[in-house]
Amino acid sequence: MVPGELRDPARPGARTSFLRLFSAVAVALGLSACLPADQRPDLGVAVTPGFAAGDKRTAASVSPDWPRLFRSAELNRLVQRTSGQNFDIAIALTRIRQADAQSRISSASLYPTLSGSGDASRSLRPGTLSSKRGPFGDSVGNSFSLGLSASYELDFWGKNRAAADAGRLAAEATRFDKEVVALTAVSNVVTSYFQVLASQDRLRIANDNIAAAERVLKVIRARLDVGTATQLDVAQQESVLAQQRASIPPLQLALRQAKVTLAVLVGEAPAAVSIKGGSLNAVAVPAVRPGLPSQLLQRRPDIAEAETRLTAQEATLYAARAALFPSITLTGQGGLESAVLKNLLRPDAAFAQAASGLVQPILDGGRLRAQVELERGTADELIATYRKTIVSAFADVENALIAIQENSRHERLQAEVVASARRAYAITEQRLREGTIDIVTLLNTQQTLFQAQDQLSQVRLQKLTAYVELFKALGGGWNEASRQAAILDTEAAR
Numbered sequence: 001m002v003p004g005e006l007r008d009p010a011r012p013g014a015r016t017s018f019l020r021l022f023s024a025v026a027v028a029l030g031l032s033a034c035l036p037a038d039q040r041p042d043l044g045v046a047v048t049p050g051f052a053a054g055d056k057r058t059a060a061s062v063s064p065d066w067p068r069l070f071r072s073a074e075l076n077r078l079v080q081r082t083s084g085q086n087f088d089i090a091i092a093l094t095r096i097r098q099a100d101a102q103s104r105i106s107s108a109s110l111y112p113t114l115s116g117s118g119d120a121s122r123s124l125r126p127g128t129l130s131s132k133r134g135p136f137g138d139s140v141g142n143s144f145s146l147g148l149s150a151s152y153e154l155d156f157w158g159k160n161r162a163a164a165d166a167g168r169l170a171a172e173a174t175r176f177d178k179e180v181v182a183l184t185a186v187s188n189v190v191t192s193y194f195q196v197l198a199s200q201d202r203l204r205i206a207n208d209n210i211a212a213a214e215r216v217l218k219v220i221r222a223r224l225d226v227g228t229a230t231q232l233d234v235a236q237q238e239s240v241l242a243q244q245r246a247s248i249p250p251l252q253l254a255l256r257q258a259k260v261t262l263a264v265l266v267g268e269a270p271a272a273v274s275i276k277g278g279s280l281n282a283v284a285v286p287a288v289r290p291g292l293p294s295q296l297l298q299r300r301p302d303i304a305e306a307e308t309r310l311t312a313q314e315a316t317l318y319a320a321r322a323a324l325f326p327s328i329t330l331t332g333q334g335g336l337e338s339a340v341l342k343n344l345l346r347p348d349a350a351f352a353q354a355a356s357g358l359v360q361p362i363l364d365g366g367r368l369r370a371q372v373e374l375e376r377g378t379a380d381e382l383i384a385t386y387r388k389t390i391v392s393a394f395a396d397v398e399n400a401l402i403a404i405q406e407n408s409r410h411e412r413l414q415a416e417v418v419a420s421a422r423r424a425y426a427i428t429e430q431r432l433r434e435g436t437i438d439i440v441t442l443l444n445t446q447q448t449l450f451q452a453q454d455q456l457s458q459v460r461l462q463k464l465t466a467y468v469e470l471f472k473a474l475g476g477g478w479n480e481a482s483r484q485a486a487i488l489d490t491e492a493a494r
Contacts, residue, residue, distance in 0.1 A: 044387065045387050045390045045391060047293050047294050047297070048293050048394075049292070049293075050292060050293070051290055051292075051293065051394070051397055051398055051401060052398060053398050053401035053402045053405060054289075054290040054397070054401050055289070055290075056292065057289070057291075057292075058291055058292055058295060059289035059290065059291035059292075059295070060291075061291075061295075061299050061474070061475065061477055061478075061479045062288060062471055062474050062475070062476065062477050063477050064476065064477030064478075065477070066286070066288075066471045066476060066477060067079045067186060067189075067190050069284065069286035069288075070190070070283050070284055070286060070464075071283070071284040072193070072278075072282070072283060074193075074275070074276060074277075074278070075189075075190065075193050078189055078193060078262065078265075078266055078275075079186055079189055079190070081266040081267070081268075082185055082186055082189045082265055082266050082267070083182065083186070085266055085267030085268065086182075086185045086265060086266065086267050087264075087267055088181050088184070088185050089178070089181055089182050089185055090267075091181075092174075092177060092178035092181040092182070093178060095174050095177070095178070096171070096174050096175055096178055098174075099167075099170055099171040099173075099174035100171050100490070100493040100494070102167055102170065102171070103164075103167035103168050103170065103171040103490070103493070103494060104167075104494060105167070106163050106164050106166065106167030106168075107164040107167060107168070107494065109153065109155075109160040109163065109164070110155065110160050110161065110164055111152075112150055112151065112152035113150065113151050113152070114148060114149070114150045115148070115149050115150075116146075116147070116148050116149075117145070117146070117147045117148075117149065117335070118145070118146050118147075119143070119144070119145045120142075120143070120144050120145075120341075121142070121143045122140065122141070122142050122143075123140070123141050123142075123143070124138055124139075124140055125138065125139045125140075125141065126138055127139070141339060142339055142340065142341070143337070143338075143339060144337070144338050144339070144340075144341050144344045145335060145336065145337040145338075145344075146335050146336045146337075146344065147333060147334065147335025147336070147337075148333070148334055148335055149331070149332070149333040150331065150332045150333075151329060151330065151331045151332075152329070152330045152331075153327060153328065153329050153330075154328045154329070154330065156325075156328065157322035157325045158318065158319075158322055159318075159319045159322035159323060159325075159327075160319075162315045162316070162318040162319035162322065163315070163316070163319045165312075165315040166312045166313070166315035166316045166319065167312075168490060168491075168494065169308050169309075169311050169312035169315065170308075170309070170312045171490045171493065172308050172486060172487055172490045173305045173308040173309045173312060175486040175489060175490060176301045176302070176304045176305035176308060176483075176486060177301075177305050179301035179478055179482065179486075180301045180302045180305060183301065183472060183475070183476040183478070184472070185265060186476065187468055187469075187471070187472040187476070188261075188265055189262065189265045189266065190468050191465055191468050192258050192261045192262045192265060193262060193275075194280065194283070194461055194464050194465060194468070195254070195258040195461065196255060196258045196259060196262065196275060196277045197277055197278055197279055197280045197283065197461075198280055198457055198458065198460070198461035199251055199252075199254045199255035199258060200255060200277045200278070200279065201279050201280055201281070201457045201460075202251050202454055202457050202458075203248065203251045203252070203255065204279075205450075205453045205454055205457060206244060206247050206248055206251060206454070207248075208453075209244045209449075209450045209453070210241065210244045210245060210248075212425075212429075212446070213237065213240050213241040213244050213446065214241060215429075216237055216240075216429065216432065216442065216446065217234070217237045217238060217241055219429075219432055219433060220233050220234055220237050220432075220439075221234060223435065228435055229439075232439075233439045236439060236443055237439075237442075237443070240443060240446055240447070244450065259273070259275050262275060280457065280460045280461060280464065281460075283464060285463075285464070285467070286467060288467070288470060288471065288474070290397050290401060290470070290474060291474070293394055293397075296393055296394070296397060296474065296475070297390065297393075298479060298480050298483075299474060299475035299478055299479050299480075300389075300393050300474075300475045300478070301475065301478045301482070302389055302393070303386075303389050303390060303393055304483055306382070306385055306386040306389040306390075307386055309382055309385075310379070310382040310383060310385075310386050313375065313378055313379045313382050314379060316375050316378075317372070317375040317376055317378075317379050320368075320371045320372045320374075320375045321372055323361075323368055323371070324361065324368050324369070324372070325360075326358050326359060326360040327358070327359050328356065328357070328358050329356065329357045329358075329359075330354070330355075330356050331354070331355045331356070331357070332352070332353070332354045332355075333352065333353050333354075334350070334351065334352035334353070335350070335351060335352075336349040336350055336351070337349055337351055393473065396469070396472070396473035397470065397473045397474065399469070399473075400466055400467075400469040400470035400472075400473045401470065403462070403463075403465075403466035403469065404463065404466045404467060404470060407459060407462045407463035407466055408463055410459050410462075410463075411456070411459045411460055411463055414452065414455055414456045414459050415456060417452045417455075417456075418449070418452045418453055418456050421445070421448045421449040421452045421453075422449060424445050424448070424449070425445050425446065425448075425449045428441065428442050428445040428446075
């Protein structure tokens, strides 16, 4: 078509072009019925009626502010700082922005593209091209144009729609991943804070033990002075005292490193964070019910993430299959063109053209079918990942419930051990002053008490850590409302 010439649709050539386009569209619609639809596979994960270590009753989801149930003001402040300053959460938020941008990129193919152009040129044509014999005269020509071009791919097979859905679902999954990261960060803060308290408790116990060992050593030395004790008795008690003093540096190490870990989790330099701490004895033990496994499926952001990534991959697989079929593209171009600038905006300078094209892959070395197999393999991998995530979620709750039950029982029994050891030590110390006890019994009684007290502090830490793991295993207060909020947020970002 000559630029500036507008084809009349009533002319025979135009009718032929439109008939060809109509035929191509009809063939495409007929072939679309042959495109196989993806069926959601059976996940094959049995959901039991209840947890083996818990009751079989429904329960509301845990509070999103579950760390407050431990009733520690300092812990609450640390958790609040973590939510706003933790580096892992900040990184997860940047991934959400990336995924939203990628979703918009994936959706762009659903819409037509339109671009504008402008051109001005001046050309010199030598006379030797227009005449064989001289004299030769050069010719100078100008060209000016303004135009618009548009194109649109008809999405008969749903390839572009599937790609857009995959991008949207990937953005949703990224939001669920952010919730997983946030829950992990908060759980780590609570656990690290409890480790600080446990280290402080153990340091207090060790210092009390040192004071007790020093008192005993003073009594034994007094007995040595009057001839009722030996140098061996003194050396053995000095060994006990030295052991207690040697236990201080490892406990100080654990305490200081736990504080450094907390500083990193709240997103600050260790020197900028001051942690007072306290004692595990002041921490409240919360009451929490696990509910049913069927409820857990709606309360774990990692399960929602795994499910959404699987659904996104199914859309990607659908798009890969659709790529095996013809692609139909409509293009159009129009504008103004003139050899003289002053005539560029005249109606006579207008030109336009429209075209359609159909491309069917025939020989590509098996690339497209291999792409389908690649996407199918990825989908199978995500199915296995989804199953594993569900089973692991059930296992997390079971393990936390078992740990709470056994550590609670252990704490109760260990408290009885400490109480008995204290009574035995009080009697031993009294008899030592009276001079009616042998040194071996004294040493054994001291070691039993010192070890029992330290063990009780460690068991208490394990019990509280188990509660943290249970809150984490139950989703930390994430629920179906949180899921819908993430979906709406994804839609709003498109």
